[in-house]
Amino acid sequence: MKYVDEFRDRDKAGALRREIAAVTASIGPVRPIQIMEVCGGHTHAIFRYGLEAMLPDMVELVHGPGCPVCVLPTGRVDDCIAIAERPEVILTTFGDAMRVPGSRGSLLQAKANGADIRMVYSPTDALALARQHPDREVVFFGLGFETTMPSTALTVLEAERDGIGNFSVFCNHITIVPTIKAILESPDLRIDGFVGPGHVSMVIGTAPYQFIARQYRKPLVVSGFEPLDVLQSVWMVLRQIAEGRAEIENQYARVVASGGNAAAQRAIGRVYEPREFFEWRGLGSIDYSGVRFRDAYSRFDAERRFAVPGVRIADPQACQCGEVLKGALKPHQCRVFGTACTPETPMGALMVSSEGACAAYYRYAAKAA
Amino acid sequence: MTTVTLSHGGGGKAMKDLIAQVFVAAFDNPLLAPLDDQARMPMALLAEYGDRLAMTTDSFVVDPLEFAGGDIGKLAVCGTINDLAVGGAVPLYLSCAAIIEEGLPIDLLHRIARSIAAAARQAGVQIVTGDTKVVQRGACDRLFLTTTGIGVIRAGVSLGAHRAQPGDAVLVNGVLGDHGAAILAARGDLALDAPIDSDCAALHGLIDALLAEAPGTRFMRDATRGGIATVLNEIAIAANCGIELDECDVPLREAVKGFCEILGLDPLYLANEGRLVAIVPDAEADRALAAMRAHPLGAGACRIGCVTTRRPRQVVMHTVLGGQRIVDMLVGDQLPRIC
Numbered sequence: 114m115k116y117v118d119e120f121r122d123r124d125k126a127g128a129l130r131r132e133i134a135a136v137t138a139s140i141g142p143v144r145p146i147q148i149m150e151v152c153g154g155h156t157h158a159i160f161r162y163g164l165e166a167m168l169p170d171m172v173e174l175v176h177g178p179g180c181p182v183c184v185l186p187t188g189r190v191d192d193c194i195a196i197a198e199r200p201e202v203i204l205t206t207f208g209d210a211m212r213v214p215g216s217r218g219s220l221l222q223a224k225a226n227g228a229d230i231r232m233v234y235s236p237t238d239a240l241a242l243a244r245q246h247p248d249r250e251v252v253f254f255g256l257g258f259e260t261t262m263p264s265t266a267l268t269v270l271e272a273e274r275d276g277i278g279n280f281s282v283f284c285n286h287i288t289i290v291p292t293i294k295a296i297l298e299s300p301d302l303r304i305d306g307f308v309g310p311g312h313v314s315m316v317i318g319t320a321p322y323q324f325i326a327r328q329y330r331k332p333l334v335v336s337g338f339e340p341l342d343v344l345q346s347v348w349m350v351l352r353q354i355a356e357g358r359a360e361i362e363n364q365y366a367r368v369v370a371s372g373g374n375a376a377a378q379r380a381i382g383r384v385y386e387p388r389e390f391f392e393w394r395g396l397g398s399i400d401y402s403g404v405r406f407r408d409a410y411s412r413f414d415a416e417r418r419f420a421v422p423g424v425r426i427a428d429p430q431a432c433q434c435g436e437v438l439k440g441a442l443k444p445h446q447c448r449v450f451g452t453a454c455t456p457e458t459p460m461g462a463l464m465v466s467s468e469g470a471c472a473a474y475y476r477y478a479a480k481a482a
Numbered sequence: 483m484t485t486v487t488l489s490h491g492g493g494g495k496a497m498k499d500l501i502a503q504v505f506v507a508a509f510d511n512p513l514l515a516p517l518d519d520q521a522r523m524p525m526a527l528l529a530e531y532g533d534r535l536a537m538t539t540d541s542f543v544v545d546p547l548e549f550a551g552g553d554i555g556k557l558a559v560c561g562t563i564n565d566l567a568v569g570g571a572v573p574l575y576l577s578c579a580a581i582i583e584e585g586l587p588i589d590l591l592h593r594i595a596r597s598i599a600a601a602a603r604q605a606g607v608q609i610v611t612g613d614t615k616v617v618q619r620g621a622c623d624r625l626f627l628t629t630t631g632i633g634v635i636r637a638g639v640s641l642g643a644h645r646a647q648p649g650d651a652v653l654v655n656g657v658l659g660d661h662g663a664a665i666l667a668a669r670g671d672l673a674l675d676a677p678i679d680s681d682c683a684a685l686h687g688l689i690d691a692l693l694a695e696a697p698g699t700r701f702m703r704d705a706t707r708g709g710i711a712t713v714l715n716e717i718a719i720a721a722n723c724g725i726e727l728d729e730c731d732v733p734l735r736e737a738v739k740g741f742c743e744i745l746g747l748d749p750l751y752l753a754n755e756g757r758l759v760a761i762v763p764d765a766e767a768d769r770a771l772a773a774m775r776a777h778p779l780g781a782g783a784c785r786i787g788c789v790t791t792r793r794p795r796q797v798v799m800h801t802v803l804g805g806q807r808i809v810d811m812l813v814g815d816q817l818p819r820i821c
Contacts, residue, residue: 114739126803157746163805208817221814232817234745238671340803456813 120339129344136351137169145173152310153180162340175440176470181257183462186392190215192421197228204230205239206254236268243280252415255282260312262286263377266384283415291402301441306350307333311365318373322361330359337365395434395462434461444474486586491616508599513610521610531634536571539630549668551679555597560684562631567686568702571633579613581626605684643720645700650789651767653760656782657733662752663741683756688777696770700761711750714797715811727787727799
C-alpha cells in the first residue's frame, strides 16, 4: 500500500534500532528509562509490530491511559446501558466499546437482552440513523480524546442546522492535557519521557504540551502511528535525555501543524465546555479532564434528555490499574493479574480492551508459563 | 404468490408445491426423487471410495444472503464439502435443511436453491434429502441453511492436528481474508465500496491434487471463522508445538489490506471460505505447493511459516518490521477500533 508500506520498512527499522541502542548506551542508565506512550493507537502499533522486543533492555515502554475505551468507568457504562434499555432508544457506539464491563454487564450483554444497540463507524452514521427513524431516539455513545471530539461536535452542529430532533449524544469525551498532568503530579511517578498522540495534536497542536517540558522537565515527542514513527519518536525522546534537554518535539510534522486545526478547535469550543471533574477507570477523578455540552446544546445531551442514574461506582479495591498506568508496576505485578482479572472477565481498565497492556501481557505470560 | 408465508410451512399443499417447485426442481437427482423420509445409498458404492465414512454438519446464517462471489446457498454446499475434504474424504452426499422466515421473496429462494444446485453439481455431490420449515417474522433472519455431508475417506489417509511435527511447513492455498472482507463490505453499513469477492469454493479437487503429491501431509483445515490465526492456534495446541509465521509471507490482496487498515481489523482473523491451511513435511512442501499452484483454486499457494519446538502452543509472527508478536485466539469477535 502506497504511503503505508514506506513507514513499515524493515531496513529503516533496523537502522533506527541501532541508533536507539547507541543513544541508550551513551546515556548509560542505572535503571530502565521509562517512556510512556499516552495513546492507545500507539500501544496497538507497539504490540502489532512487536516493537518492545526491538528496544534495548534498559528502555521500557509504559502503556498510558490513552485508550478511551479502557478508561471508561463502570458507572458511565451503567448509565449508557440505562439509556440503551429505554424502548424508544437506538444506541449507537464504536465497536470496541461493546465489551467494556459495567456493574451489570457490558453493552454486548445489554444487546443480547434486547436493547437496540448498533455499531457505527462515525457519529454521522448515527445521525443518518436518526434521519431514517424519526419515530425513535438515536443516541450516540460519544467517546474519545480531542481526536474524535470534533467529529461529534460537527455532527451535533449538523443536527442543529437540519433540525433533527431525535438525535443526542451520551458525551464521554475526555481531554489529554489534564490527564498527563495528573500522571506527572502523582507521587510514584517514574516516567522519563512521553510519546505524545499525533492525532490529538492534529487537532490541538503542540503548544498545550509546553508545560510538560517547562514545569516538569520531561521530553515529549508528538508521534505518528506507523511503526517507524513510533521507533523514531522513542529515539527522539532518548536523544533529548542524552543531551539533557526537555522539549516538545514534533515527529509527525507531515500531519501535525504546531497550531493544530483551527476549524476543529472552533467546533470544540462552540459545542463543549469542561466538566469540573471526570471519573477515569484506574485513575480516579481528574479535574477538568472531561467535557459536556454547553447549555445552548443541551437538547443534544443524552444525559439531560434521559436523566441517567449517574451512580459513581468505585474501581474494585484489589485492582491496581492506576499503578500500572503510571509505570509503577508491570502488569503481571498487579495482585489480581491473571487470577480475578483476565481478558474473559476483565476487572480493570487495562484488561478490558485487547489493546490494554494487561490483556497483552496476559496472553504472553499465560502461554509462556 | 411472491413471498413465503406461514402456509408454506403448514405441511399441506402449499408446502409440497414450494418444495417441489423450488428445491426438488433445482436439486433433481435419482436419490432425492422418491421424496421418502430418508435417502438410501448403496454401501457397495461407498466402499469403492475408501474404508471409512466421514460425516459433518454445519449451519449457515450469513447476512447478507447474497454477496460478491457467492451467496448462502453456495456457502452451505462448499463449507460442508470442505469440512469433509480437509479430513481426506471424498464428498458424496449432502442434506439441506432450510429455515425460512415468512416474507422471504420466493424469487430469492429460487436463486439460492439454484445456487445450491449449481455448487453441488460443480462439486460432483448430490443433495439427497432435505427439510423445509417456515417460521414467524422475527423468529429467524430471512433464511438459515443447514447442510450435513457424507463422504468416504480413502484407505491409508490419516490426518490429524496432533501429527504436526517441528520442521513441518505451514502452507495456504491463496490470499487470505477475502470472504470476511467481502461480507463486511456487502453489509453496506461501512460506506466502503471494496472490490473484494468472497473466496467461497469447494476445495476437494485441490486437496486431491495436494495429497497425491504430498502423501505425508499431516493435517489440513479450512480457515473459516476466526481466520488462519485461530486454525494455527488450534494446531499449535493439538501438536504441543510452536508455529512461527513471517508477516512478509502472509498473502493478502491489496484491497483487503486497505480494508483492514481503515477499519482497524487484523486480516489473520478474517473468515475464509475457500482457503485451507496445510501442515506438510518440509521434504514434501515444494511438491505440495507446485500441485496446489497447478490447480485453479491454488494459484496463490505459498508457504507462510513452519512448526517449531520453540514456544510450544504459541503462534508467533515475525513482523514486517523485524519485531515479533504473539498471534493469539480471540476471546470473541473482532471489533473495529476507535483509536
